[in-house]
Amino acid sequence: MNLKHLQYFRVLASLEHYTRAANQLYITQPSLTYAISELEKELETHLFEKQGRNVYLTKYGRFFLTYVDTALNELDKGIKELRELTSPYNGTIDFAFIYTLSPHFVPTMIQTFSTEEGNKNILFSFNQGNTKNIIQGLKDEKFDLAFCSFAEDEPDIDFLPLVQQELVIIVPYGHPLANHDYVDLKDTVNFPFVFFNKQSGIRPLIDSLFTKVGIKPKIVCEVEEDNAVAGLVSINYGIAIIPRIWLLNHFNVKILSIRSPLHQRFIYIASMKNKYLSRSVHRFRDFAIKYSKVHSLTKGNHI
Incomplete structure (x- = not known):
């Protein structure tokens, strides 16, 4: 008809x-x-x-x-x-990000974005999770964009490096390593570790660091997100490798830089390849890239 x-x-x-x-x-x-x-x-x-x-x-x-x-x-x-x-000035963006970014980096970015001219009517639907679940959400079209770790063997996902993030070791105060500001990973061989689980996007990188120094960590437990890692370390359940994130300032832990082995950790902005993104999503994506160049995740500028 x-x-x-x-x-x-x-x-x-x-x-x-x-x-x-x-x-x-x-x-x-x-x-x-x-x-x-x-x-x-x-x-x-x-x-x-x-x-x-x-x-x-x-x-x-x-x-x-x-x-x-x-x-x-x-x-x-x-x-x-x-x-x-x-419209580039309206609509809702379905946006997912890993737990690491939720306390400070994403809220600050969204606040800055929303105060810019033309963005006040753009709304967000926020979702948090580990990288594996976020990638599946992109494939299922639940999310338009995501901030996450890089995932191997995902040819349908476009990963663009967004910001570099330092990995550190955290220990409880009173721990033998707490007297140091720097540490070689091989010096941790005798201590039990709280580890991110295998669903976490950061787990492959942490595993590779131990492989580089030729030691097998003593893993006492595995958890999914950063708050749990920091909380368990603060009660002397073990030590941990974790991104240098803003929330660590609120836990009773000592932060140690990793002197060796050298490593690079990036947060990526991820989306489906060859999928239509609305103009408001493109607007936020472009903003996030520019914002992250200014607010890089260095030792003095944490998530």
Whole structure:
């Protein structure tokens, strides 16, 4: 069924006059007559009857008009809302990020973004998780963008390095290593570790560090997120390798820089390749890249 024919039908039903309806629609009267004729043929009924110069709806036309009005009104509503969603200045961004970024980095970024001209009507739906779950969420189209670790063997995901992040060792105060500010990883061989679990995006990097120095860590437990790691270390349950993050300032732990082995840890902005992203999502993505260049995650500028 031709959408324009339905729109022509509604206008003619309102004006009850072919010439006036054609003028309002900016088409010729024969074109309007043909469109209504084709619609009546498809429906196998008469929608209008003539009375002098005017036309009037038949009872079947009146019946059909209620459904046409509902359908076209809903369509107009959908078009309006879709334009708002895809506008660079409106819409909701489904955004996911790893736990590391939730206490400080992401809230500060969002606050800065929202105060810039043209961004106040852009809303966010926030989700947190580990990298594995976030990547699956991107594939399932639950998220538009994500901040996460790099994941191997994900050819459908576009990973762009966003910020570099330092890894440190944390120990409870009173621990034998707490007298130091720097440490070689090999010097931790005799101490038990609280580890991130294998679902965490940072776990492969931590494993590779121990492989480089040729030692096998004593893992007493594995957890999913940073608060749990820092909390367990603070009660002397073990020591841990963790990103140098803002929340560590709120735990009773000593932060030690890793002198050896050398390493690089990046947070990535991730999205599905060859998938449409709305203009507001592109707007935030561009902002995040520029923001992160200024707020790089160095020793003096933590997440």
